[in-house]
């Protein structure tokens with residue numbers, strides 16, 4: 631099944647693709663981590679990228695971020711090829727969270743959020759606005775490591791969102807969160823997409839992906855095995871087979 635997205639329509643008009651990946655392959659020595667993967671994420675769209683452990687999800691994020699070199703394929707943001715320099719991603723409107731927290735544990739909450747807005751005209755104001763938006767202002771001057779885990783996850787999100795990205799890559803944002811925090815995360819992702827941001831979401835919590843995403847792409851052994859709306863993907867026998875025997879809802 632092709633992973634090309636059919637145009638998403640708002641008011642009858644197709645939205646433009648933010649992220650376009652075409653024929654992407656990544657090899658690690660003899661291992662094919664990604665094999666001819668194509669997908670699109672459009673303005674205002676939330677696309678889930680799921681698959682069993684080792685399917686290639688993080689490798690795809692790393693390829694978009696310029697951290698691994700593809701052996702084939704193209705990656706464009708707003709129609710322009712991404713620069714190979716990962717340090718220039720924020721200038722292209724791309725932000726990412728990491729599978730772990732990836733926070734600077736010796737710094738305060740505010741300083742961690744500021745790190746996502748370095749080089750901006752008035753980073754302090756932007757950081758404060760983001761802290762307020764995520765209810766983190768009361769913790770702003772505390773060392774980030776002192777916060778409970780769900781709050782630290784929020785700081786990691788705030789650091790990505792403070793740059794007002796047009797493309798947001800989320801790597802397992804629901805990991806380690808309880809049901810209340812997961813529901814709030816879902817609301818935040820939908821609100822972010824409503825501003826026009828394109829969101830690509832890697833997540834093992836399949837129920838969450840199905841509830842929050844417009845479309846879902848399923849990888850297995852580096853290949854796209856299914857894509858479509860959550861309902862289409864949930865009913866696809868290839869997806870059941872890929873997940874057979876593993877826990878799909880953690």
Ligand SMILES: Nc1ncnc2c1ncn2[C@@H]1O[C@H](COP(=O)(O)OP(=O)(O)OP(=O)(O)O)[C@@H](O)[C@H]1O
Pocket residue numbers: 658661663681682683684685686687688689690
């Ligand atoms: N730097 C690397 N060197 C060698 N092999 C790698 C490297 N990074 C990833 N791999 C391999 O590539 C494959 C895809 O890994 P990847 O981490 O992208 O999968 P994933 O779908 O994100 O898995 P998980 O859900 O467990 O995070 C795996 O077989 C992994 O062992």
